[in-house]
Amino acid sequence: MTAFAxxxxxxxxxxxxxxxEGGGGTAAEGGENxxxxxxxxxxxxxxxxxxxxxxxAAPGYSEIPTGVxxxxxxxxxxxxxxxxxxxxxxxxxxYNPTQTSQVTNELVLEDxxxxxxxxxxxxxxxxxxxxxxxEGVPDLFVASGSxxxxxxxETYPYTFGWQTDYMSEGKIIGxxxxxxxxxxxxxxxxQDDDFGEDGEAGIRQYIxxxxxxxxxxxxxNTSVGPQIAALQAAGADFVVGFNVPSYTALxxxxxxxxxxxxxxxxxxxxxxxxxxxxxxxxxxxxxxADAALxxxxxxxxxxxxxxxxxxxxxxxxxxxWDECGGEGELTNYRVYGMAQAYTTTQALQAAGQNPTxxxxxxAIEAVGSEWEGPVFAPFRYSxxxxxxxxxxxxxxxxxxxxxxxxxxxxxxxxxxxIEEFDKEPATPPAxxxxxxxxxxx
Amino acid sequence: xxxxxxxxxTGTAGKATDxxxxxxxxGADAPSAPAETRRSFLPQSTLLRHLLVLxxxxxxxxxLLELSSPYQNSQLATLTYYAIAAGxxxxxxxxxxxxxxxxxxxxxxxxxxxxxxxxxxxxxPLPLILVVAVVVATAIGALVGVAAARLHGPYLAGxxxxxxxGLPGLAIYFHDIFGGEQGLRVRAPRAPEAFGSFIEAVSGNxxxxxxxxxxxxxxxxxxxxxxxxxxxxxxxGRTWRAVRDQEVAAELAGINLGAWRVLAFVVSAAxxxxxxxxxxxxxRLAAPSGFTLxxxxxxxxxxxxxxxGSLLGALLGSALLVFLPPFVTDLGGDLGLDQTEAAQLAPFxxxxxxxxxxxxxxxGFVGTIRLRWMTAKAKxxxxxxxxxxxx
Numbered sequence: 001m002t003a004f005a006x007x008x009x010x011x012x013x014x015x016x017x018x019x020x021e022g023g024g025g026t027a028a029e030g031g032e033n034x035x036x037x038x039x040x041x042x043x044x045x046x047x048x049x050x051x052x053x054x055x056x057a058a059p060g061y062s063e064i065p066t067g068v069x070x071x072x073x074x075x076x077x078x079x080x081x082x083x084x085x086x087x088x089x090x091x092x093x094x095y096n097p098t099q100t101s102q103v104t105n106e107l108v109l110e111d112x113x114x115x116x117x118x119x120x121x122x123x124x125x126x127x128x129x130x131x132x133x134x135e136g137v138p139d140l141f142v143a144s145g146s147x148x149x150x151x152x153x154e155t156y157p158y159t160f161g162w163q164t165d166y167m168s169e170g171k172i173i174g175x176x177x178x179x180x181x182x183x184x185x186x187x188x189x190x191q192d193d194d195f196g197e198d199g200e201a202g203i204r205q206y207i208x209x210x211x212x213x214x215x216x217x218x219x220x221n222t223s224v225g226p227q228i229a230a231l232q233a234a235g236a237d238f239v240v241g242f243n244v245p246s247y248t249a250l251x252x253x254x255x256x257x258x259x260x261x262x263x264x265x266x267x268x269x270x271x272x273x274x275x276x277x278x279x280x281x282x283x284x285x286x287x288x289a290d291a292a293l294x295x296x297x298x299x300x301x302x303x304x305x306x307x308x309x310x311x312x313x314x315x316x317x318x319x320x321w322d323e324c325g326g327e328g329e330l331t332n333y334r335v336y337g338m339a340q341a342y343t344t345t346q347a348l349q350a351a352g353q354n355p356t357x358x359x360x361x362x363a364i365e366a367v368g369s370e371w372e373g374p375v376f377a378p379f380r381y382s383x384x385x386x387x388x389x390x391x392x393x394x395x396x397x398x399x400x401x402x403x404x405x406x407x408x409x410x411x412x413x414x415x416x417x418i419e420e421f422d423k424e425p426a427t428p429p430a431x432x433x434x435x436x437x438x439x440x441x
Numbered sequence: 442x443x444x445x446x447x448x449x450x451t452g453t454a455g456k457a458t459d460x461x462x463x464x465x466x467x468g469a470d471a472p473s474a475p476a477e478t479r480r481s482f483l484p485q486s487t488l489l490r491h492l493l494v495l496x497x498x499x500x501x502x503x504x505l506l507e508l509s510s511p512y513q514n515s516q517l518a519t520l521t522y523y524a525i526a527a528g529x530x531x532x533x534x535x536x537x538x539x540x541x542x543x544x545x546x547x548x549x550x551x552x553x554x555x556x557x558x559x560x561x562x563x564x565x566p567l568p569l570i571l572v573v574a575v576v577v578a579t580a581i582g583a584l585v586g587v588a589a590a591r592l593h594g595p596y597l598a599g600x601x602x603x604x605x606x607g608l609p610g611l612a613i614y615f616h617d618i619f620g621g622e623q624g625l626r627v628r629a630p631r632a633p634e635a636f637g638s639f640i641e642a643v644s645g646n647x648x649x650x651x652x653x654x655x656x657x658x659x660x661x662x663x664x665x666x667x668x669x670x671x672x673x674x675x676x677x678g679r680t681w682r683a684v685r686d687q688e689v690a691a692e693l694a695g696i697n698l699g700a701w702r703v704l705a706f707v708v709s710a711a712x713x714x715x716x717x718x719x720x721x722x723x724x725r726l727a728a729p730s731g732f733t734l735x736x737x738x739x740x741x742x743x744x745x746x747x748x749x750g751s752l753l754g755a756l757l758g759s760a761l762l763v764f765l766p767p768f769v770t771d772l773g774g775d776l777g778l779d780q781t782e783a784a785q786l787a788p789f790x791x792x793x794x795x796x797x798x799x800x801x802x803x804x805g806f807v808g809t810i811r812l813r814w815m816t817a818k819a820k821x822x823x824x825x826x827x828x829x830x831x832x
């Protein structure tokens with residue numbers, strides 16, 4: 001458990017760690033860097049990912065890799081991980097699984113990445129999860145809240161989730177409604193896939209008797225009129241949406257047309273006010289200028305957001321974006337990318353000076369649940385679970401930001417209870433570069 | 442062979458009249474030239490000739506697969522399913538003059554069939570599963586073909602467009618069977634042991650699963666193209682061209698237009714079904730987002746760029762689809778663009794290539810080269826004839 005002790009006082013260690021190159025991992029062993037596995041050379045580690053950089057899913061999501069890149073660029077300036085530069089190769093899959101399969105082949109066979117990091121999307125990543133596990137490529141921190149990535153490590157020993165899964169999110173939302181809106185007649189607005197299904201399963205554990213209607217939409221369909229009208233007709237005065245951002249905008253516009261004004265609650269995925277505001281503007285052809293419609297809606301959070309300018313993580317990420325980022329502002333998507341890069345750095349440090357693919361997986365299983373970082377609640381990594389973080393706060397959207405209405409609570413999939421999470425939020429170490437001890441097995 | 446044919450007839454052989462569509466389908470018309478006027482060492486029988494080409498292609502394919510890297514193996518596997526579908530489409534569009542924007546949906550039918558059958562406790566042998574995929578796609582193709590036989594041009598395009606948009610939607614509607622938006626994950630079949638020893642004997646490479654899938658795709662591709670090449674050189678192919686070029690003349694000759702159009706659609710759908718089956722095992726997933734309208738349009742652009750009606754053209758067009766985007770992305774990266782910009786460059790360059798091809802090579806690669814070659818030959822022959830007359 002020495003690793004844990006070191007992690008909690010990371011900032012102090014980083015300042016006085018003897019042979020350590022600017023906080024980039026303690027080279028205490030004093031050995032030489034070796035090309036210890038595919039994708040690792042004496043002075044580089046290559047990671048890969050797939051994102052929708054073009055096509056319908058590109059707005060928002062295409063910003064994530066720029067955040068990751070900025071973080072790794074700044075990390076490399078400070079000495080990287082054990083003196084190795086982290087090289088991040090990301091490819092466009094246009095949110096099309098066929099292309100995901102092609103670019104993943106390219107990443108694994110041609111670019112010879114050490115590990116995958118933050119591959120985005122449930123249908124897209126589904127196409128490559130078997131291949132990555134068959135090839136023994138660590139598949140870290142899939143950018144999707146599906147349970148697939150973490151609930152069955154025997155089938156997918158190399159794959160790890162990262163963000164709060166949709167079922168745990170549903171449970172936390174359900175409990176919040178049961179406690180704070182016991183009289184509400186709840187309608188559900190669900191994406192018709194695992195996302196909506198897992199969310200619904202979670203929420204029904206707490207407020208099954210309060211739910212008066214559950215309406216589903218098919219992604220790609222541009223009208224949600226029937227669904228919103230059905231929720232209105234069922235008398236729902238509190239609508240919970242498990243939907244993507246474009247359907248947040250569509251549901252708001254449709255409700256506006258129908259004169260329907262329930263209390264809205266959007267799950268984390270669909271609630272970025274800046275992106276939704278832009279979409280509202282575009283869909284309404286300028287008649288709705290910004291996210292004002294979303295004012296007062298509830299949502300969940302597991303990461304600090306850019307509007308919290310006094311949050312030390314956001315301040316550090318802002319500095320990183322200013323120093324190492326490209327054009328544009330720091331956005332919540334870029335924060336997401338940086339936070340994933342931060343966890344990845346922790347994993348690489350824990351894998352030791354000369355990491356192997358299997359050693360990396362072993363290290364995450366052993367010490368991953370002890371890492372602290374920008375994510376509010378700890379990860380659930382162990383030999384039996386590869387699920388990511390388990391906790392969420394409940395927030396109310398105000399303008400382009402949000403205020404916390406319920407502090408972080410943690411839970412797990414299945415019928416695990418929900419508990420309050422009373423640990424103090426972690427503060428960033430120097431330069432926002434973690435300093436994890438290598439896991440010795 | 443005698444040189445009795447006048448030079449002019451070489452260029453127009455296979456066309457009903459001089460007014461028949463010439464340029465766009467030049468690639469399709471050329472192989473129909475019945476009696477080659479040049480001496481040839483190839484056997485005269487079409488079947489024998491095609492068997493020879495098939496054997497040569499097989500040797501070439503093995504050489505290509507063994508000399509290329511694992512990643513290029515995976516690219517070639519991707520190429521095979523595009524090429525199989527494009528081959529079927531080029532027969533439909535180039536030979537029979539019917540346009541289809543719905544081939545992506547027919548591929549989906551093949552892919553979902555393969556996925557469902559491979560998911561069984563004890564799956565059937567892979568060749569049998571691919572045959573079932575072909576049968577299912579053929580059945581759907583027959584249904585659509587019956588409707589399509591009555592439609593022309595833009596109306597046909599519209600009807601098949603509905604297929605492309607609608608069919609993948611069924612997978613979402615019946616999500617208990619088809620897995621909805623996530624789709625069905627496909628357990629790619631393992632290579633038999635004989636394959637490992639074959640590769641060992643040929644090149645000494647290790648027989649990875651990627652390589653096995655590339656070989657499965659290649660075998661399917663060769664079989665498909667062998668069948669299609671024979672078909673278009675047969676009476677059936679000639680009848681299709683007659684239907685395409687001169688409906689009235691064809692009907693007067695006793696050809697039932699509707700029946701032949703349905704047949705063309707069915708053949709083409711069968712190829713699409715096989716392509717879908719190969720796609721499913723190569724991509725390891727059958728999901729609606731893999732079969733959007735973009736796929737159908739990509740197939741259409743591939744056969745147009747390659748040369749309508751030419752199987753070689755379909756292969757070249759598919760190769761462009763597979764190899765151009767990564768090439769452009771890498772090039773963009775080398776030129777200092779960041780990876781997002783480089784990714785956005787690929788569709789742009791593809792569009793430019795398409796436009797340039799349409800301006801400078803309106804008959805596609807193969808069609809244009811064939812036209813040039815035939816024009817040159819005709820000129821030489823007429824010069825020779827003039828010289829002979831003069832002497």
